[in-house]
Amino acid sequence: MGESGSAPTMKDVAREAGVALGTVSKVMNGIPVGESYRVRVEEAVAKLNYRVNSYAKGLKTNKTYTVAVLVPNLVSPFFARLANSINRALSQKKHRMLLFATDYDPDQEQEYVILAEQQKVDGIICLSYNPELKVSDNVPLVSIDRYFGAKIPCVASDNYGGGRIAAEKLYENGCRNLAFMRIGSKLTNEPNKRKDGFTSACEALDIPYTLKIVDDGTPYSAFEDFLREHLRDGKLDFDGIFCVTDSLAYQIVRSLRAMGVRVPEDVQIIGFDGTKYFGDQDYFCSTIVQPLDQIAETCVEMILEKALSKAPSLVCLPVQYAYGGTTRQ
Amino acid sequence: MGESGSAPTMKDVAREAGVALGTVSKVMNGIPVGESYRVRVEEAVAKLNYRVNSYAKGLKTNKTYTVAVLVPNLVSPFFARLANSINRALSQKKHRMLLFATDYDPDQEQEYVILAEQQKVDGIICLSYNPELKVSDNVPLVSIDRYFGAKIPCVASDNYGGGRIAAEKLYENGCRNLAFMRIGSKLTNEPNKRKDGFTSACEALDIPYTLKIVDDGTPYSAFEDFLREHLRDGKLDFDGIFCVTDSLAYQIVRSLRAMGVRVPEDVQIIGFDGTKYFGDQDYFCSTIVQPLDQIAETCVEMILEKALSKAPSLVCLPVQYAYGGTTRQ
DNA sequence: TTGTATGCGTTATCAT
DNA sequence: ATGATAACGCATACAA
16 A cells, blocks of 8 residues: 555645645545545545554544453453443444453553553543552543542442342242342442342341352352251252342352252242343343443443543442243242 | 643653653663663653653554454353453553454444554454455454455364364264254355364264254244254154354253253253353353464464464364263263 | 644654 | 654644
8 A cells, every 4th residue: 555565644645636735634534625625535545545543643632532441351241241332332432442351450450551541542441349549530430330439430230229129029029038149359349239238128128138248269169058058958048049140140059959959949049230141042040130231331421521520429220120030930 | 640631741751850852762661771860760750640652652653552353242252252362362462452343244344444444553353254354455464263365364263173073072972863053154254164074074974964054044943943843752863963153052952951852861962162151160061162262362473473474374273072061971 | 725834742863 | 871853644723
């Protein structure tokens, strides 16, 4: 292309079309120019296969149409779907997505934030596990699921409400003795509210509940031990279990079935997230579905909003119960 | 930051440190300068929280350390894992990933390729469904799973070998009447070779086989009809089935069990991809595992290689059988 | 309406 | 070794 094999520039186009540089710029940006000029420029563009250099443009305009997205990985279906939804939302607004996988590592998160800043992105959307993430205040940042303080807007599902719905649904389905299970960080993030909503609903319904909460890194067998402790004569103490994620719920279902406990006949189980087989088939389990598209769209809108400073500091979006085979219908 | 609220530049740092612009540049790029100068610059950088503007740098150096990755979506576990592996491989080589989801749409693919070119990426890695994708020849492109001709390197699993392994494994496990099932594009992409390897092995083993291949868009029920046609007195004609993907295999297993056919007792099933529950738990089914990390690393190495022109036009990487509960062990 | 000139933040080539 | 200066490709204010 161009003269020498490197990409053609506006100058090449201008020479080819026999017009001035500024005219080419105008045509490329849809600014009206004389009809004949426009045609000649467009022909030259087509002939040379010219592409605007967005680096030069970005340097000049201080706008890159690029947003950095930080998630732990793309292997967990939840993160993958989240990234997918964010990507779609950005794409609709003519923005591109720079994706960083942090692997839950606070140091990497910090490093990627710095990289994103160098990259002069128009904003950063992150699902962070670094409680003391430092970010320059000249780049907009929206957090998902983690409240960083009033200065940084946080978008999350209504985790508290989801916990309530789970308890209420189990109650409605006849359960009278519930359990909540969770493995997770001690960081104060929004998903922790799932438990609070759950216990609050149990208390309102006046039914007993048991909590089994273990720290990150605890082997899964801790849950199996817990289940076994509550198993007497092949019957479980509980008739309903709320698990903090679908992933955990799925494992619990397997363990219970292996122990001879029937799901949902003997015990009903509800997970959280709304994960589906292969992304598009059935739900793994009955679940509280997170509105990922809505979360993504909200994040993107907030990031691209100029007035981020006076955005709400926490946005909670409504969740929904969905049947997935591990509850009575 | 800086003076006015906008990000500080090298000029600001130079003024703050009382040195010349060029000196700051050298420090930022690790080029040796006098010890005292270096310290002063570093202090100024820290004080101002200065970040190199990669757009200015990219404009000057014509190197962006950014690679565009095009996949259909991040919802399918296979694509998500692939993107994850590519991201990791790029990250290790100090490159960033610009992710585009094409939704299988040839027009969008073309559009994103153009966008990537504008973005002056150092290369493009794509898993394309557009047989006539046009790409300027001044930007390196590596294709996954689709052979575009000798000029564009293609990286893929050894799909043919995988098909063979599936047939041989089923035979080894006692199967003597096999079936292959597939839903998929008629485009000539590498995964089509799964069938060829399978049939070739069947013929070598001298065992009969049946093919059920339907076009994209065909409802899944076509497979259930097919199964029912081959069901006599609760027994299936086949004792082994090779499915083109884990996703299909999973559905087939469900259908069969619903029909009262036992898996793996009555019929053994092998899928393809190596997909796991929630990305990190068990395999969905017995499967031919694709070496995603290796595919990703190969793509990245080739893209960052200067001598892409004399790269091999097709690289096939070895696959492996893995037990996942739908075969006899 | 079209053309010209300046500067965005950086690197690199010069003299010094 | 350090400091001044010219590009990189583009947008834009200004002059024609």
